[in-house]
Amino acid sequence: MLTVEEALNKILAGIEPLPTQTVPLREALGRTLAEDIAADIDLPPFDNSAVDGYAVRSQDIVGATEARPIALRTIADIHAGGLATERLSAGSAARIMTGAPLPTGADAVVMVEDTRQGPDQTVLITAESQREQHVRRAGEDVRRGGTVLRAGTRIRAAEVGLLATVGRTLVPVFRSATVAVVSTGDEVVEIVEGLAPRPGKIRNSNLYTLNALVREIGASVHSESHLPDDMAETITAFRAFSDPTHGADVIVTAGGVSVGDRDFIKPALEQLGTLELWRVAMKPGKPVAFGRIGRTLFFGLPGNPVSALVTFELFVRPALWRLSGIPLGQLARPEVLAMVTEPVSHTPGRREYVRAITTTNEGRFLTRPTGGQSSCNLHTLALANSLLIVPLDSPGLRMGNTATVLLL
Amino acid sequence: MLTVEEALNKILAGIEPLPTQTVPLREALGRTLAEDIAADIDLPPFDNSAVDGYAVRSQDIVGATEARPIALRTIADIHAGGLATERLSAGSAARIMTGAPLPTGADAVVMVEDTRQGPDQTVLITAESQREQHVRRAGEDVRRGGTVLRAGTRIRAAEVGLLATVGRTLVPVFRSATVAVVSTGDEVVEIVEGLAPRPGKIRNSNLYTLNALVREIGASVHSESHLPDDMAETITAFRAFSDPTHGADVIVTAGGVSVGDRDFIKPALEQLGTLELWRVAMKPGKPVAFGRIGRTLFFGLPGNPVSALVTFELFVRPALWRLSGIPLGQLARPEVLAMVTEPVSHTPGRREYVRAITTTNEGRFLTRPTGGQSSCNLHTLALANSLLIVPLDSPGLRMGNTATVLLL
Numbered sequence: 001m002l003t004v005e006e007a008l009n010k011i012l013a014g015i016e017p018l019p020t021q022t023v024p025l026r027e028a029l030g031r032t033l034a035e036d037i038a039a040d041i042d043l044p045p046f047d048n049s050a051v052d053g054y055a056v057r058s059q060d061i062v063g064a065t066e067a068r069p070i071a072l073r074t075i076a077d078i079h080a081g082g083l084a085t086e087r088l089s090a091g092s093a094a095r096i097m098t099g100a101p102l103p104t105g106a107d108a109v110v111m112v113e114d115t116r117q118g119p120d121q122t123v124l125i126t127a128e129s130q131r132e133q134h135v136r137r138a139g140e141d142v143r144r145g146g147t148v149l150r151a152g153t154r155i156r157a158a159e160v161g162l163l164a165t166v167g168r169t170l171v172p173v174f175r176s177a178t179v180a181v182v183s184t185g186d187e188v189v190e191i192v193e194g195l196a197p198r199p200g201k202i203r204n205s206n207l208y209t210l211n212a213l214v215r216e217i218g219a220s221v222h223s224e225s226h227l228p229d230d231m232a233e234t235i236t237a238f239r240a241f242s243d244p245t246h247g248a249d250v251i252v253t254a255g256g257v258s259v260g261d262r263d264f265i266k267p268a269l270e271q272l273g274t275l276e277l278w279r280v281a282m283k284p285g286k287p288v289a290f291g292r293i294g295r296t297l298f299f300g301l302p303g304n305p306v307s308a309l310v311t312f313e314l315f316v317r318p319a320l321w322r323l324s325g326i327p328l329g330q331l332a333r334p335e336v337l338a339m340v341t342e343p344v345s346h347t348p349g350r351r352e353y354v355r356a357i358t359t360t361n362e363g364r365f366l367t368r369p370t371g372g373q374s375s376c377n378l379h380t381l382a383l384a385n386s387l388l389i390v391p392l393d394s395p396g397l398r399m400g401n402t403a404t405v406l407l408l
Numbered sequence: 409m410l411t412v413e414e415a416l417n418k419i420l421a422g423i424e425p426l427p428t429q430t431v432p433l434r435e436a437l438g439r440t441l442a443e444d445i446a447a448d449i450d451l452p453p454f455d456n457s458a459v460d461g462y463a464v465r466s467q468d469i470v471g472a473t474e475a476r477p478i479a480l481r482t483i484a485d486i487h488a489g490g491l492a493t494e495r496l497s498a499g500s501a502a503r504i505m506t507g508a509p510l511p512t513g514a515d516a517v518v519m520v521e522d523t524r525q526g527p528d529q530t531v532l533i534t535a536e537s538q539r540e541q542h543v544r545r546a547g548e549d550v551r552r553g554g555t556v557l558r559a560g561t562r563i564r565a566a567e568v569g570l571l572a573t574v575g576r577t578l579v580p581v582f583r584s585a586t587v588a589v590v591s592t593g594d595e596v597v598e599i600v601e602g603l604a605p606r607p608g609k610i611r612n613s614n615l616y617t618l619n620a621l622v623r624e625i626g627a628s629v630h631s632e633s634h635l636p637d638d639m640a641e642t643i644t645a646f647r648a649f650s651d652p653t654h655g656a657d658v659i660v661t662a663g664g665v666s667v668g669d670r671d672f673i674k675p676a677l678e679q680l681g682t683l684e685l686w687r688v689a690m691k692p693g694k695p696v697a698f699g700r701i702g703r704t705l706f707f708g709l710p711g712n713p714v715s716a717l718v719t720f721e722l723f724v725r726p727a728l729w730r731l732s733g734i735p736l737g738q739l740a741r742p743e744v745l746a747m748v749t750e751p752v753s754h755t756p757g758r759r760e761y762v763r764a765i766t767t768t769n770e771g772r773f774l775t776r777p778t779g780g781q782s783s784c785n786l787h788t789l790a791l792a793n794s795l796l797i798v799p800l801d802s803p804g805l806r807m808g809n810t811a812t813v814l815l816l
Contacts, residue, residue, distance in 0.1 A: 029620045041604050044784055052668045079637075079670055081595030083608050097668045099595055099711070101608045112667075141785040148787050157624050158790040161617030161713050165786060169601045187489030187507055193577045196449050200491050200509045209569035212437045216565050229489075259520075260460050260505050262487055303507070305569050337771030363745030363810075376452055376507075377549040378573055379556050382566040402771075 001281040003392070004314060004351055010277055011290050011315055015297070017325040018175040018249065025163055028155045030218045031173035032325035037149040039166045042139035047102040050134045054093040054115055054123055055084075055106035058131045069116065069124035076103060093123055102135060109134035152327040174325030178222035180241040180248035181210040184256035184265065185303060186229045205378070206254040206308055213312050214252075219320045222248035229262040238272055242296035249323060251296055252316055255303025257287045265289060265300040273298065281392060283350045284375035285311040297323075304375035310353050310387065313408070338365035338405045344390060344397040351392045355384035358405050367405050384408070409689040411800070412722060412759055418685055419698050419723055423705070425733040426583040426657065433571055436563045438626045439581035440733035445557040447574045450547035455510040458542045462501040462523055462531055463492075463514035466541070469533045477524065477532035484511060501531055510543060517542035560735040582733030586630035588649035588656035589618035592664035592673065593711060594637045613786070614662040614716055621720050622660075627728045630656035637670040646680055650704035657731060659704055660724055663711025665695045673697060673708040681706065689800060691758040692783035693719040705731075712783035718761050718795065721816070746773035746813045752798060752805040759800045763792035766813050775813050792816070 002010070020034035049055065056072060064070040072093035076086040080099035088094060088105030096102070096109060111134065114127040142148055148162055155163070155173070163171055183206040191203045207224055214221050223241065227234050234256075241251045256265040266289055269275050273293030280288050284307035289300030299316050301308045318331040338358050346352055358367040370383040387406045390397060397403055410418070428442035457463065464480060472478040480501035484494040488507040496502060496513030504510070504517060519542065522535040550556055556570055563571070563581070571579055591614040599611045615632055622629050631649065635642050642664075649659045664673040674697055677683050681701030688696050692715035697708030707724050709716045726739040746766050754760055766775040778791040795814045798805060805811055 025616060026619065029623060043787070045605065045610060046607065050782070050784075052666055079595075080593055081608060081637075097670065098666065099593070099610070136782060136784065141780055141782060142787050149790060153790075156790075157617050157620035158717060158786055158792075160620040161613045161717065162786045162790045164599055164613035164616040165611055165713070167599055167601065167604070167611060169599050185488055185507070187487075191572055191575055191577050193575065196575070197453065199454065200489060202453060202507070203573055203575060205569045205572035208433060208572040209565050211434065212565035212568040215437060229487075258460060258506065262505065305573070309566060309569065334768070336768060360742070360744060372549055374458070374544060374549060376458075376544065378566060378570045379451070379550050382557060382561075382564075382570045384566075 001279045002277060004280055004282050007277055007280045007288070007290070008315060008318060011319055012322055012328060012331070014276070015319055015322045018177060018323050020172055021175050022170050022172055025160065025169045025171055028163065028171040028173060029157070029160055031155050031176060033149055033151050033153045033155060034172040034174050034325060035151050036147050037163065037166060037168060039142045039144055039146050039148050041166070042144045043142040043165060044136050044138060044140070046138050048099050048136050049096045049102060049109045050098065050136050051109055051111045052097050053109045053111045053134065054125070055088065055096045055103055055109050056093045056125065056129065057088055057090065057105060058108040058129050060091060061110070061125045061128050064125045064128045066126045069126045071118045071122045071124055074121050074123050078103065107131045107135070152325055152330070154326065177219045177249040177320045177323040179214045179219055179250045179252055179320070180222045180225070181207060181214060182225050182227055182237070182251060182253040183207040183210070184227045184229065184253055188226065188255070190226070205305055206303065209305060209309060210252055210254060210312070213309065214320070217317050217320055218324065229256065229264060231264045231268065234264045234268040235271065238268055238293060242272070242293035244294060247296055249296065250299065250320065251293070252299045252301065252312070254301045254308040257289050257300040257302060269293065269298055269300065281350045283352045286350065288315060290315065305378045306375045306381050309381060334407045335404050336365050336407060337402050338367035338388070340368070340388070340397045340401045340403050341366050341399060342368040343399055344369055344388065346390045346394050346396040348393045348395060352390040353406070354388040354390060355380045356386050356388035356405065357384060358386040358407065365405065367403060409687045410685060412688055412690050415685055415688045415696070415698070416723060416726060419727055420730055420736060420739070422684070423727055423730045426585060426731050428580055429583050430578050430580055433568065433577045433579055436571065436579040436581060437565070437568055439563050439584060441557055441559050441561045441563060442580040442582050442733060443559050444555050445571065445574060445576060447550045447552055447554050447556050449574070450552045451550040451573060452544050452546060452548065454546050456507050456544050457504045457510060457517045458506065458544050459517055459519045460506050461504060461517045461519045461542065462533070463496065463504045463511050463517050464501045464533065464537065465496055465498065465513060466516040466537050466539045468499060469518070469536050472533045472536045474534045477534045479526045479530045479532050482529050482531050486511065503531070515539045515543070560733060560738070562734065585627045585657040585728045585731040587622045587627055587728070588630045588633070588659045589615060589622060590633050590635055590645070590649070590659060590661040591615040591618070592635045592637065592661055596634065596663070598634070613713055614711065617713060617717060618660055618662060618720070621717065625725050625728060626732065637664065637672060639672045639676065642672045642676040643679065646676055646701060650680070650701035652702060655704055657704065658707065658728065659701070660707045660709065660720070662709045662716040665697050665708035665710060677701065677706055677708065689758045691760045694758065696723060698723065713786045714783045714789050717789060742815045743812050744773050744815060745810050746775035746796070748776070748796070748805045748809045748811050749774050749807060750776040751807055752777055752796065754798045754802050754804040756801050756803060760798040761795040762798060763788045764794050764796035764813065765792060766794040766815065773813065775811060
């Protein structure tokens with residue numbers, strides 16, 4: 001059996017980002033930049049004031065104090081959006097608003113709080129000022145032509161604002177992956193509000209969970225299907241989902257991936273494409289299949305709801321992010337060290353991901369299991385905000401031990 | 409001036425969650441549950457097997473080993489989705505698949521790896537088993553009627569799966585807030601791809617940023633508008649955005665909130681509604697207005713792009729989350745203690761939020777500023793993954809100091 005790292009490396013080694021496309025800026029949120037972005041203008045674009053006040057020549061106000069203010073002639077009133085047409089000469093000042101262009105000759109701005117109205121178009125300056133104080137020079141943040149964002153950057157609100165600032169209303173991004181989500185099993189029935197499943201049957205929660213997982217991480221759902229335990233139907237469906245024209249980028253199934261005589265996922269994958277790995281030394285989730293059918297990636301996840309969710313997080317999420325252009329080094333969730341506050345039992349042999357609540361106390365992380373760790377118990381996963389990692393060969397963790405925790 | 413905490417408490421004190429509504433389960437992702445959710449059936453719904461193997465009576469196989477296996481008659485083959493109609497009597501076993509119902513009389517399941525095919529419809533058991541081993545009892549995760557999710561829970565993928573498991577395809581959630589986003593200022597011009605703004609003008613990045621911020625945190629955009637520096641137009645627009653029938657739940661403006669003679673946000677708010685707070689002892693972002701017009705909440709943020717983003721994160725985001733039903737105690741972003749690896753200068757008087765990159769190294773957090781902290785420099789915010797908090801009265805931070813960091 002492969003370790004989790006070996007399996008993930010093997011999966012990611014064969015994945016390249018999808019082709020790029022151009023989207024309007026308003027649709028770029030959550031996507032990944034496909035090209036470096038340069039500033040088309042200086043940022044800020046022109047010398048301007050950082051405060052409301054008076055633009056001055058700093059040498060004119062040396063020694064100004066509240067008790068001995070210095071009077072300057074006000075020769076202009078410059079608003080944001082206006083133009084600074086007058087030139088400051090010795091003894092003059094211009095009233096200026098935040099963001100308004102600095103007049104020629106001025107080398108500092110005095111905040112309005114350090115001024116008083118004087119007689120006859122004058123202003124009394126009550127504090128001296130350093131050169132460049134409250135002045136924002138053109139290009140001081142970024143020079144025209146300088147790179148502001150790198151290819152591979154996930155576009156959040158700050159990136160959206162920065163793209164707008166450099167005039168990019170059309171944004172080059174990687175295409176985001178489409179995923180055919182598939183549940184399997186004769187025991188699984190569609191949910192009808194208000195009706196309990198018949199004896200021996202369980203509700204199809206996996207299709208809803210997979211749909212939510214795909215959307216939550218920014219990919220899109222190609223199709224949702226449930227397959228009975230039937231080889232012919234499984235083959236037909238996988239052919240459609242991997243169709244070169246109408247198929248998905250990725251197929252994700254839940255269930256049917258073990259070795260029972262009604263587990264058709266693995267044989268169907270082997271018949272249509274290639275199985276590249278199967279079985280990982282982890283709990284929950286040992287049976288995990290990865291392979292390809294044509295250009296479509298294939299993930300066969302276990303059918304237990306918790307196993308499906310955890311293996312999606314560990315293997316499918318990084319693969320989908322990689323397809324969407326995120327660099328290899330940025331695919332991991334944050335991991336922290338935390339002190340275990342309740343004992344955690346463990347049978348050596350597989351790395352275990354224990355659903356846990358992790359909190360901070362005076363800057364240190366504390367972690368404890370959320371309860372029953374049966375792989376069908378979604379309740380304890382919903383209560384969790386993290387997965388506590390018990391190493392493969394650990395005999396279990398005691399209170400006070402330090403453990404690595406994956407923050408979700 | 410209020411501190412950040414005082415301002416936030418004052419804002420949140422007057423906010424109640426919005427009315428509730430019912431949405432289809434597929435649309436519930438990211439919303440907040442408005443009611444406790446109980447299990448309508450036992451979870452799991454019936455006694456079943458956790459593995460592929462043989463259902464047995466544990467007393468029949470005491471002492472079984474690889475060398476001295478115990479033979480049992482195979483009387484049934486139970487698949488997931490099938491029914492267990494046969495009863496196990498002494499010396500008998502039933503082949504059983506993961507998730508299939510446990511037959512009456514069985515009290516354990518032996519994994520298929522601990523069995524061998526025997527002659528004449530028998531199976532050889534090569535390891536003994538504890539009672540209840542690999543058996544999942546009906547209701548062992550959650551009893552019928554037990555609460556599985558609490559009102560106020562944010563619905564992520566695991567919650568979606570759990571709602572499906574208890575048959576809830578219609579989900580009671582809080583309505584999510586609609587936000588009228590507004591940029592202001594005569595200096596601000598619409599972005600035309602390929603065209604640089606005329607002298608003295610800057611591109612309207614704030615409207616894009618606010619739109620992205622609102623959607624990123626799960627609220628929806630009511631409208632997007634740009635207002636010139638004009639009192640009459642500002643009044644007319646705010647009336648429309650706060651219309652009891654067609655208006656928004658929240659108005660968020662950027663710019664025009666200072667005391668210049670062209671800053672119309674505060675006077676317009678005071679004319680139409682009430683100003684409840686203004687100015688917070690923080691940097692970036694001192695001028696922040698909060699108030700109400702009728703039932704519509706009003707946030708006047710500063711116009712500098714970084715100030716707008718940071719004040720949105722600190723004040724508007726918690727308010728929008730509270731409106732969407734998140735409990736008061738769960739509105740904060742995670743804060744950690746980190747070691748400062750580059751000096752941070754600071755002028756006492758306001759709490760400063762410094763754009764920073766925070767990383768982990770051997771379980772400890774390290775943090776450093778991303779560069780120029782001018783409040784119009786979005787570039788250094790886009791590079792950041794966190795905000796390093798410099799206390800109001802701090803003289804600055806030195807290398808090796810410990811600081812609180814807000815993870816974004």
